Amino acid sequence: MAVRKGIESSLAIAEAAAACNVDCIAAYPITPQTHIVEHLSELVNDGELDAEFIPVESEHSAMSCCCGTAAAGARTFTATSSQGLALMHEIMFIAANLRLPIVMTVANRALSAPINIWNDHSDVMTERDCGWLQIFAENGQEATDLVPVCHRIAEDKRVLLPIMLNFDGFIVSHVVEPIEMLDRDEIATFLPDYEPQQRLDVDYPITMGPVGMPEVYTEAKMAHEAAVQNAYGPICEILDEFGKKFGRTYKPVETYKTEDADIVFVMMGATAETCMSWVDKVRETGKKVGIVRFRLWRPLPVAAFKEAVKGKKVLGIIDRHFSPGGPGGPVAQEVKYTLYGEKDAPKVVEVVAGLGGRDIDFDTFDNIFDRCQKVLDGGTVPPFELIQARGGHYGKI
Amino acid sequence: MAKQSPAPNWQDLALGCATLEAGSSKYQKTGDWRSSRPIWNFEQCVKCGVCTVYCPEGCLKMNADGYPQVDLDYCKGCAICVTECWTGCISMEEEKD
Numbered sequence: 001m002a003v004r005k006g007i008e009s010s011l012a013i014a015e016a017a018a019a020c021n022v023d024c025i026a027a028y029p030i031t032p033q034t035h036i037v038e039h040l041s042e043l044v045n046d047g048e049l050d051a052e053f054i055p056v057e058s059e060h061s062a063m064s065c066c067c068g069t070a071a072a073g074a075r076t077f078t079a080t081s082s083q084g085l086a087l088m089h090e091i092m093f094i095a096a097n098l099r100l101p102i103v104m105t106v107a108n109r110a111l112s113a114p115i116n117i118w119n120d121h122s123d124v125m126t127e128r129d130c131g132w133l134q135i136f137a138e139n140g141q142e143a144t145d146l147v148p149v150c151h152r153i154a155e156d157k158r159v160l161l162p163i164m165l166n167f168d169g170f171i172v173s174h175v176v177e178p179i180e181m182l183d184r185d186e187i188a189t190f191l192p193d194y195e196p197q198q199r200l201d202v203d204y205p206i207t208m209g210p211v212g213m214p215e216v217y218t219e220a221k222m223a224h225e226a227a228v229q230n231a232y233g234p235i236c237e238i239l240d241e242f243g244k245k246f247g248r249t250y251k252p253v254e255t256y257k258t259e260d261a262d263i264v265f266v267m268m269g270a271t272a273e274t275c276m277s278w279v280d281k282v283r284e285t286g287k288k289v290g291i292v293r294f295r296l297w298r299p300l301p302v303a304a305f306k307e308a309v310k311g312k313k314v315l316g317i318i319d320r321h322f323s324p325g326g327p328g329g330p331v332a333q334e335v336k337y338t339l340y341g342e343k344d345a346p347k348v349v350e351v352v353a354g355l356g357g358r359d360i361d362f363d364t365f366d367n368i369f370d371r372c373q374k375v376l377d378g379g380t381v382p383p384f385e386l387i388q389a390r391g392g393h394y395g396k397i
Numbered sequence: 398m399a400k401q402s403p404a405p406n407w408q409d410l411a412l413g414c415a416t417l418e419a420g421s422s423k424y425q426k427t428g429d430w431r432s433s434r435p436i437w438n439f440e441q442c443v444k445c446g447v448c449t450v451y452c453p454e455g456c457l458k459m460n461a462d463g464y465p466q467v468d469l470d471y472c473k474g475c476a477i478c479v480t481e482c483w484t485g486c487i488s489m490e491e492e493k494d
Contacts, residue, residue: 099413160412198412207416219407220414
């Protein structure tokens, strides 16, 4: 029987990885992810987890090492944040196109400069195109539950792709929550032993990562695109199975009180939990507002998202990263992509907030709601704006 | 990318574009990088075989008559044979095609 206990989310995530009976962890410590790999190294050292813990000299080595162990057929886990993820950058693409089912938890944190250890989504969003599956948890329970789910998805013979499990640094990683912990026996009923489809084996030699000449590179990318798109079905199936087995159901796109709402906020991560409390509060004053949250980010759940915002008038999108000199934040860009050309598509009000640990509180939601209300009342749609910048957004009064 | 003639569709690629067959590099005709090819003047050649020893691609062999013969499927035209030939019997000729 699962035990519910007060535990720091990072430690619960490490316990979940251990309960998945991972074979190999190659990692380098970085705030705010450190407690995860620190705890895993303790579990290995204390003999509670029979795995290789490889303390490498950098994140570039960590991801390279993970590629090696996954290619050898080991269930492989690692974790990182921010600069660490950036240092893994070139190996991220290799892990993805070699179809190595690595699970990596990312405690999302801002990128330097200026150096900042606090939470936003700039680390993961700059890795958006690396070809990994990407999923966002909003609290410690969800992050813990999604560890075995991610191993199941990554290792599914129909998928065979690495997967990145994101959650907000500190806001989720360092918070002590009541978390229902699944033990090894329970997880074993959901996550079978890993049987690699293809691995490095001296008796049956193969080459992984050969050169891809111009005659074949495009086809290699097409095969990768098909793999990521085709993962959607198995992802839904596996999330459903987890829900039926353990009572906590997770969907690719989550909605909260959207049924009667004209204005819907769209965001990812823990911000949505704060927003749920705000929605409950303002609904008492008659404001019909709801939330749509992307849990799954790659593959982008286009159909599920369209269904979730069908008939809505205005979307208020909160991005926690943006491209300087570009078209605003990634969530807003991709939402617009899903809606472009759709009949009666909702109008999109986009803001960037919560950069480098700046709090997103009820006042922030009030501010965004006012912008949406103006558009709902017939006002023009404003361009994207860093709403929390003192001095105002550049070029705006 | 192994033996692929004609070039494969994406559906035919192995998982992760792995090469499942050993020794498949022989199917890569890397000689098509060449911009010039070595030509031997056999009247001057003394059949010493120095060129075959220095060829970094291993694509020079002595033929039945004892003269060096180049495998143009793999010769990249590096001209190391020209540099190493002490009789000066090898010259490079530009590829026309």
